[in-house]
Every structure is written in structure tokens, then in C-alpha cells.
Amino acid sequence: MMGQRPTVADIRAMKGRHQYTMLRVETLDELAAAEKAGVEMVSVPPTMMVLPHFREIAPSLFAVPGENFYEIGTADDFVRWAFRMLKAGADAVYCSAGFATVRRLADDNVPVIGHVGLIPSRATWTGGFKAVGKTADSAMQIFEAVKAYEKAGAFGAEIEVVPAEVASAISERTSLFLVSMGAGTGCDCQYLFADDVLGQNRGHVPRHAKRYRDFATEFDRLQNERVAAFAEFVSDVRSGAYPEQRHLVGLDRTEMERFLQRVGASDG
Incomplete structure (x- = not known):
């Protein structure tokens, strides 16, 4: 059911009181389906975000365009990119670059969602594509990263493939909007890829993913x-x-x- 698009202030006010739903969508058909299905947030490719009819299709979706930081460039490039996204109708931007870049964006009042836990572009530092935060030291590193995002002025952070107990304890100790991808319900939002929800993937399916359809067979x-x-x-x-x-x-x-x-x- 379509509703009014939430603001950053609305989302912050609901911390600890509501589990938001978020999908990564890659096509306009998926975007339209998310709108009609009552999904509240979407992560989208920047090329989709700048389409002139994006908001006609998705008037109520809190939209977060995301791109690997090395595809965008320097901190200055990231600021220019972020303002293009906001002008196109984005509500926040995803940024997995360093904290200095996040700070630059926040200084210009750009709502930023960072990334902690398993970060695909940095998986080599945490032992590959596997759960992070399974030891006290590793969990502490995640907590410290969340606090660094807080200090840098981020609005939120995706927390990926982290033990639910760890993610919940961190969520209770941060003002950030924590987006859970395989990190349990103690965070503020549940995030999955539309590809996984629709069963479009033919290879490995992540542990945290739940298939609701089998599009691959279709x-x-x-x-x-x-x-x-x-x-x-x-x-x-x-x-x-x-x-x-x-x-x-x-x-x-x-x-x-x-x-x-x-x-x-x-x-x-």
C-alpha cells in the first residue's frame, strides 16, 4: 500500500520502534513492484535514480542510490555525484568510501548510509565472503566503525552478515539507522536483494536470503x-x-x- 515518503527525520524518530523494509532493485519493473507491494525503501543503481520518471513510478519509496566508491572517484567527485543524486530525487546516498569522504558529504548535509561488517569490496581484509563479528575483537571493530560513522556525521549504516546478538547490542548503542542484511531484527531495517527474493540467481544463495519465487526456472x-x-x-x-x-x-x-x-x- 502506497503512503507518504518518509524523511530522514521520520526514520530517526522511529528508531527502535519500527522495522523498515528495503530491497535492492535493478529494473523499473522491480521498482514499480516494490512501490505497489508496500516496500518502504529501495537501494537503486544511480543510472535508475536519474531517470526523469523515477518518482512517477516510486513516489513513496525512500531511495538510496549506491555505487562502489572507486567507480565514483575522489571525495570531491563523490560530493558532486551525491548532489546529482539528490537533485534527481534521492533521499540519501550509500557510501562505502573512507570516513573522510563521509564527513565531506555530511558537512554539506547529504544523508549518508555507510557499510560495516561484511563489505564485499573489502572482503579480503576480513577473510573473504563470510560472517564478521564472531569474536569479541571482530565485534569491537564493527562497533568502532559504527561510532566512526556517527562521528563523521552519517545518517545510517548497512550492517552485513554479523551475528544478530552483536548487531542488536550495537544498535542499542548508536543513533545510526542500522540496515540489517543478515544481521537480525535488533536493527532498524531488513534489507534483501530483489534477485534473491525473486529467485533469479542461479549460483550461490546467501544464508540470509529468502526466496519467495523461482524466477530462474520461469x-x-x-x-x-x-x-x-x-x-x-x-x-x-x-x-x-x-x-x-x-x-x-x-x-x-x-x-x-x-x-x-x-x-x-x-x-x-
């Missing part, structure tokens, strides 16, 4: 139907079954005779 069925339809078309052309008379444009016989007379005259 895509396979549709592809088989494409191949079959194309093969039938080829067969029809070769056998003369296509085109049939009903596929052709008709012509009055008198007009055809007149045309042939003129063509014949031009031959001479």
Missing part, C-alpha cells in the same frame, strides 16, 4: 519457448507455410493490371 521456460517459436518460424518459411494470404496486403485487381501495363511500357 526464465528457463520462457527461453525454451523462445527457441521453439523461432524454430517454428524457420520451419514455416522453409516449407512455405509463412507467409499466408492473411499476412499480406491486398490489392485491387484493376489497379494491379494498370500497374503492370505501366511497368510493361517502361520495359520498352
Whole structure:
């Protein structure tokens, strides 16, 4: 059910009182479905955010465009990028760059959502794509990162693949809006990728993901139907079954005779 789009102030006021829902969507069809389904927040590719009809499709969704920081450039580049996103209708921006960059953005009142726990672009530092925060030392590093985001002026942080108890304890001790991806319900928002929710992935499915549909199988069925339809078309052309008379444009016989007379005259 569509509602009024929340503001940063609204979200902060609901900390500890409401679990927001958030999806990463990659297509306009997914965006429209999220709007109609009552999802409250979306992470989106920047190229989608700047489309002129974005807000026509998603008037009530709190939108957070995200891009790997190394695709954007320096802190100055990030500030310019962020203002382009806000001008296009973004409500906040995702930033996994250093705290100095977050501070630059916050100084210009850009709502920033950072990233702690398992950060894919930095997974080599934490041992690869696996849970983070399973020891006291590792959990403390996550807490310190959250506090650093607080100090830098961030609005929130995604906390990914962290034990639920750790994430909950951190959430109780921070003013940040904590977006849980596989980090339990002690945070402020539950975040999944639409690809996982729809069952579009064919490879590894993360532990925290829940499949609600099996689009991959449906895509396979549709592809088989494409191949079959194309093969039938080829067969029809070769056998003369296509085109049939009903596929052709008709012509009055008198007009055809007149045309042939003129063509014949031009031959001479």
C-alpha cells in the first residue's frame, strides 16, 4: 500500500520502534513492484535514480542510490555525484568510501548510509565472503566503525552478515539507522536483494536470503519457448507455410493490371 515518503527525520524518530523494509532493485519493473507491494525503501543503481520518471513510478519509496566508491572517484567527485543524486530525487546516498569522504558529504548535509561488517569490496581484509563479528575483537571493530560513522556525521549504516546478538547490542548503542542484511531484527531495517527474493540467481544463495519465487526456472521456460517459436518460424518459411494470404496486403485487381501495363511500357 502506497503512503507518504518518509524523511530522514521520520526514520530517526522511529528508531527502535519500527522495522523498515528495503530491497535492492535493478529494473523499473522491480521498482514499480516494490512501490505497489508496500516496500518502504529501495537501494537503486544511480543510472535508475536519474531517470526523469523515477518518482512517477516510486513516489513513496525512500531511495538510496549506491555505487562502489572507486567507480565514483575522489571525495570531491563523490560530493558532486551525491548532489546529482539528490537533485534527481534521492533521499540519501550509500557510501562505502573512507570516513573522510563521509564527513565531506555530511558537512554539506547529504544523508549518508555507510557499510560495516561484511563489505564485499573489502572482503579480503576480513577473510573473504563470510560472517564478521564472531569474536569479541571482530565485534569491537564493527562497533568502532559504527561510532566512526556517527562521528563523521552519517545518517545510517548497512550492517552485513554479523551475528544478530552483536548487531542488536550495537544498535542499542548508536543513533545510526542500522540496515540489517543478515544481521537480525535488533536493527532498524531488513534489507534483501530483489534477485534473491525473486529467485533469479542461479549460483550461490546467501544464508540470509529468502526466496519467495523461482524466477530462474520461469526464465528457463520462457527461453525454451523462445527457441521453439523461432524454430517454428524457420520451419514455416522453409516449407512455405509463412507467409499466408492473411499476412499480406491486398490489392485491387484493376489497379494491379494498370500497374503492370505501366511497368510493361517502361520495359520498352
